[in-house]
Amino acid sequence: MIVYKRKLLTIITESGLENALKRDFERLGIHGYTIVSARGAGRRGERLGNWDGSTNIRIEIVCTEEVGAEIAQHLYQHYYEHSGMISYLSDVDVLRPNKFETPDSQ
Amino acid sequence: MIVYKRKLLTIITESGLENALKRDFERLGIHGYTIVSARGAGRRGERLGNWDGSTNIRIEIVCTEEVGAEIAQHLYQHYYEHSGMISYLSDVDVLRPNKFETPDSQ
Amino acid sequence: MIVYKRKLLTIITESGLENALKRDFERLGIHGYTIVSARGAGRRGERLGNWDGSTNIRIEIVCTEEVGAEIAQHLYQHYYEHSGMISYLSDVDVLRPNKFETPDSQ
Amino acid sequence: MKDPIILFFVMGVLAGVMRSQLRLPSQIYDLLSIMLLLTIGLKGGVELAKQNLIELIPQIVVITSLGIILPLIAYPVLLHLGKFKRVDSASIAAHYGSVSVGTFAVAVSFLNAKGISYEQYMPLFVVLLEMPAIFIGILLARGISKETDWKEVSHEIFLGKGVVVLMGGLLIGWISGDEGIEPLKPLFFDQFKGILALFLLEMGLVTSAHLRSLKRYGLFILSFGLLMPLLGALMGSLIGGLLNLTPGGVTLLATLSASASYIAVPAAMRISVPEANPTLSLTASLGITFPFNVILGIPLYFWLSHQVIAFLN
Amino acid sequence: MKDPIILFFVMGVLAGVMRSQLRLPSQIYDLLSIMLLLTIGLKGGVELAKQNLIELIPQIVVITSLGIILPLIAYPVLLHLGKFKRVDSASIAAHYGSVSVGTFAVAVSFLNAKGISYEQYMPLFVVLLEMPAIFIGILLARGISKETDWKEVSHEIFLGKGVVVLMGGLLIGWISGDEGIEPLKPLFFDQFKGILALFLLEMGLVTSAHLRSLKRYGLFILSFGLLMPLLGALMGSLIGGLLNLTPGGVTLLATLSASASYIAVPAAMRISVPEANPTLSLTASLGITFPFNVILGIPLYFWLSHQVIAFLN
Amino acid sequence: MKDPIILFFVMGVLAGVMRSQLRLPSQIYDLLSIMLLLTIGLKGGVELAKQNLIELIPQIVVITSLGIILPLIAYPVLLHLGKFKRVDSASIAAHYGSVSVGTFAVAVSFLNAKGISYEQYMPLFVVLLEMPAIFIGILLARGISKETDWKEVSHEIFLGKGVVVLMGGLLIGWISGDEGIEPLKPLFFDQFKGILALFLLEMGLVTSAHLRSLKRYGLFILSFGLLMPLLGALMGSLIGGLLNLTPGGVTLLATLSASASYIAVPAAMRISVPEANPTLSLTASLGITFPFNVILGIPLYFWLSHQVIAFLN
C-alpha cells in the first residue's frame, strides 16, 4: 500500500453558492469533492442552518498542490470579497492517489 | 494571494452542549466557528444520532495557535472529565487570515 | 495539558457500507469514530444525497499510526477495488490521548 | 376569535428571541414550504382551467407591470433618502418588487377564516409577480452590462425552487381539474391550515434571528420596511379595484404587492449581484416586513381594499 | 382489540434489537414530537379556557407538590439501597419526579380507544410536573451551593423545547378557543393517533439502543425502573382520587406520576450536574420505565385507578 | 382525467433534468417511503386476517416461484446477448426478479382511481417477491461458494428497511384488524394519495439523476429495461389469470412482476456481490424501468390483464 502526499482544500461557505461552485469545479476540471451541510458563525453573524437562507456548506477537495492553489486562486478572485467564505489547505496522505489528479495533471 | 499558517481546532461532543459552548466562545472572544451534526461511538458507547439525546456535533474553529490553546485549555477544565468530548488540533494554511484572529489578538 | 501526536484517518464512502464498516471496526478493536452524512462526486459520478441510494458518509477515526495503517490496509483489501471510497491520513495533536488507543495497543 | 396561525408565528418569534432550545430542522422547513407551494399552485391551477385565458390577459399585463413599477419606485428612495450603495438599493428594491408566498398563504387563510371569497386563480399572479422585479433589480445594479450572464441568471430565476413548485402545482391543477385532484385534497387542502401553522412557527424562529441584526442597520431601514409595504398595498389595492376584482381579490393583490421576497430574490441576488449585502435586505424583508404583514398588515389591507373599492365606485 | 400503536413501539424495539437497517432520521423525530406536543397543548388550552382557574388552584398546588415529593422519595432509595453516587442518585430521582409526554400521549390514546373521558385540562399538569423535580434534583446533588448558575439553569428548564412547545400550545388553545382552532383539527387532532404510531416506532428504535446497556448496570436499576413507576402510580392515583378526578383523570395522573422524563431532565442535568452519568439515568427511564409503562403500565394504572376510587369512597 | 400523481413524477423528472434548484432532503424521502410501506402493509394485513391462510398456500408457492424464475430468465439474456460480466448479469437479474414497492403503490392508486377492486391481501406478495431473487442473484454470481457469508446476507435481506416495515405493517394490520386500525386511517389511508404524490415528486428528482448515465451504457440496457418488464408483465398476468385472480389482482401481479427493485436488491448486492457495478443496474431499474412502468406500463398491464383473462377463458 503506497501513500501519496496530497493537499486537502476545505471550503466553508453559503449553501446558495453550491450550484455555482459545482459549475466552477467542472470548468476547472475538478471531478472529486465531498459536501456536508453545516451551520456556524463568522464576520457576517450567525448562520443557524434552520432554513435554506441560513445554511452553510463545507466542501472538501483532495488534490495536488497545484490544483489546490488554482482553486484557491479562483475562489479568492470570484467569491472572497462578497461572500461568506473561508477556506484552508492542509497536508494529507492518500491511499489511492490516481483519484486525486485532474485529467489535466495526469 | 498570501497564505497564513493557522491552527484548526476540531471538537466532537454531545449536541446538548451546543448552547453552552456557544456562550463560552462568545466569552472567549471567538466569533468564527462551523458546526456539523454527527453520530459516532467512543468510550461512552454508541451515539446513533436518531434523536436529540444521541446526536453529536462536530465543531471546527480556525484560529491562531494561542487562541487554540486557550480554547483547548478551557474545554479541558470545564468539560473533559464529565462529557463525551474529544478534540484535536492540526495545521492549516488559510487564505484570508484576518478572519481568524480574535479582536484581542489583533 | 499535555498534547499527544496521533493520526486522523478520514474515510469517505457510500452510506450502504456503514453497517459493514462498523462491524469491521469492532473486529479490529476500534471503539471510537465519528460519522457525518455527506454528498459529493468522484469517479463514479455524482452522489446527490437525496435518498439512501445516493448518500455518502464521512468517517473520522483518531488513532495511533499503527492502527491507522492497519485500518487503511483493511479498507484497501476489502473495499477499494469495488466501492466508491477514498481515505486519507493526517497529523493531529490530541488532548486526551488515552481515548485513541485500541485495547490492543495499550 | 383571533386566527391561531398568527399565534404560532408569535410563539416562534418569542422562542427565538428568548433563545429557547426550540429548533426546527431545515429539512422540515423544506417539506412544509413545498407542501404550501403545491397547495397554492394546485388550487390556482384548477381554477385557471375554468377561466378564459384571453380574458385574463389585461390582468396579467397590468399585474406584471406592478412588479416592474414597484422596484422602480423603491430604488431612488433607497439610493437617495436611504443613502445606500447602488447595489444594495437595487437589491432591496428587487425584494420589495417581488412577493412572499408565505405572506400570501396567511392572507388566504385570513380570508378563509372570514368566509370571504376571492378570485381563485390568484396564485397565477404570485408566479407572475415573483420574477420581473429580479430582472429590474439586476438592471438597476448593473445597467445593461455585458458582465451579467443572463443565461445563468434566467436559469436561477425560472428554475428556483419556489417558481418550479408553484408552476408545477399550477400546471398539475390545470391539467387534472377539480375531480382529478380530489384524492389529493386530504393532504394538500384539509391540512393546509395546520401545515401553515407549523410553517409560521418555523418562520417565527427564522425571523427572530433577523430581528437581532435590526439595530445594526438603523431607523431608515425600519421605516422603509414598514412604509414600503403600505405603499405597495395602496398601489395593489388600487390596481385590484380598477381591475374590478372582488374585495377578497383586492386584499390578496394588496398583500402580494405589500409583501417582500425572502427566498427567490435573495438567492438570485447572491449569484447576480454578489456585492449587495444580503443581511441588509433580509433584515428588511424578513425581520420587518414579513412580521408586520402577517400580524398587522393583512387585516389592514383587508380594510383598505374595502375603502379603495368604495372610493372607486 | 389491541391498541395498534403499542405494536408500532414493539416493532421499533424488535427492529432495533435485531439490528435491522430501519432508521428514522432525527429530523423526523423532531417533527413528530413537536406535533404531539402541540396537539396535547392545544387540546389542554381550549379546555383550560372553559375552567375557572381559581377553582383549579388546589389541584395545581397538590399536583406540583407531587413533583417535589417523588424525587425526595426516590433519592434516599437510590443513594442507600442502590449505592449510587450522590450526583447519580439525585439525577435519577429528578428523572422520576418529572414526566414523559410520550407516555402521557399513549395513555390519552388508550382512554380514547376505550371511550373513557377525563379532565381535558390535564395537559396543564404535564407542564407543571415537568419542572419542579429538576430543581429538587439539583438541590439534592449540590445543596444550596453558590456554584450553581441558577439563571442558566432556569433558562435551560423553562426554555427547553418541550416546555416551550407545550406551553405555546396551551396558550394558543386558550386564546383561540374551540372555534378558533377548528381549522387546525385535521392536522393536529385527526392525525394524532397516526403521528403517535410513527413516534412510537421511532421511540422503539431509540429504546432498543438503551436496552443494550441494561446489563451493564445490573439488577438494582432494573428493579428500580419497574418499582418506582408503580409507587408513582399509586401516589398519583391516590392524589387523583382525593382530588375527585374522574377515573380517566386519575389514570392520567397515575401515568404521569409513574412516568420518567427522558428529554427535559437529562438535558438540564447535563448542564447543571455534569458529573452525573447520563447513560445510567437514561437506561432506567428510556430502557426500562418507558417500555414498561407503554406496554403494561397504562392498562395496570387504569385498573388501579378504579380500585383506588372504590377504596376512597 | 389523468391521474395527477403521475404528473408529480413528471414534474420531478423535468425539474431534475433542467437542473432546477428544487431538492427534497433524504430525510423527507425516508419519512414518505416509510409511510407508504406502512400503509400498504397495514391494508394487506387487515385483509390477510380475513383469509384462510391454508387456501392461500398454492398462490404463495406459485408466486414465490415467479420470483425465482424471472431472474433465471434474465440472467442468460444479460450474459450472452448483453455481453455483461457474470456478476453484473447476476445483479441485474436479481433487480428484475425482485419488486418495486413504489411501482406497486402507483398501480394501487391507478386501480383506486378507476374504482377497480383487487385481492386486498396482495401486499403479502410484495414481501414474498422481494426476497427470493436476491438469493438467486448471489448464487448466479458466485455459485454455491464458501466465500458467501450467508448469515450476513440473510441479515441484510430479511432486516432491510423495506422488508421490516412492510412485514411490520402486515403483522400490525393482521393483529389489529379493521376496527383496530380505524384511528390510524386518517394518516395512513386518507393521506395515501397525497403522500404518494410527494414521494413521486422526489422519485422524479432521483430518477432524473440516473437518466443522465443512460447514454453511457448504450442501447442494450435501454432495450432490456423496456422489454424485460413487458416479459415480466406477461408472465405475471398469465400466472394471475391461472390463479383466478380478479382483473385488478392480475394487474397488480403483472405490475409487481414487471417492476424492478431499486432499494432492497442494490443494498444486498453491494454487500454480497460488491464487484457488480451498481450504477449499471440502477440505470436500468431506476432510470428506465421505473419511469416506464409508472407512466406507460401500468395502464398497459391493466389492458393486458383483461386480454389474458379473456384468453384463458
Ligand SMILES: Nc1ncnc2c1ncn2[C@@H]1O[C@H](COP(=O)(O)O)[C@@H](O)[C@H]1O
Ligand atoms: N474562524 C472560523 N473557524 C471556522 N469556521 C469559520 C470561521 N470563520 C467563519 N467560519 C465559517 O464560515 C462561514 C462564513 O464566514 P463569514 O463570512 O466570516 O461570516 C461562517 O458562517 C462559518 O461557518
Ligand SMILES: Nc1ncnc2c1ncn2[C@@H]1O[C@H](COP(=O)(O)O)[C@@H](O)[C@H]1O
Ligand atoms: N477515536 C475517535 N475517533 C473519532 N471520533 C471519536 C473517537 N473517540 C470518540 N469519538 C467521538 O467523540 C464522541 C464522544 O466520545 P466518548 O466520550 O469517548 O464517548 C463519540 O460519540 C464520537 O463521535
Ligand SMILES: Nc1ncnc2c1ncn2[C@@H]1O[C@H](COP(=O)(O)O)[C@@H](O)[C@H]1O
Ligand atoms: N478528490 C476528491 N476530493 C474529495 N472527495 C472525493 C474526491 N474523490 C471522491 N470523493 C468522495 O468519495 C466519493 C466516492 O468517490 P468515487 O469512488 O471516486 O466516486 C465521492 O462521492 C466523493 O464524496
Ligand code: NA
Ligand atoms: Na411586493
Ligand code: NA
Ligand atoms: Na414521574
Ligand code: NA
Ligand atoms: Na420484477
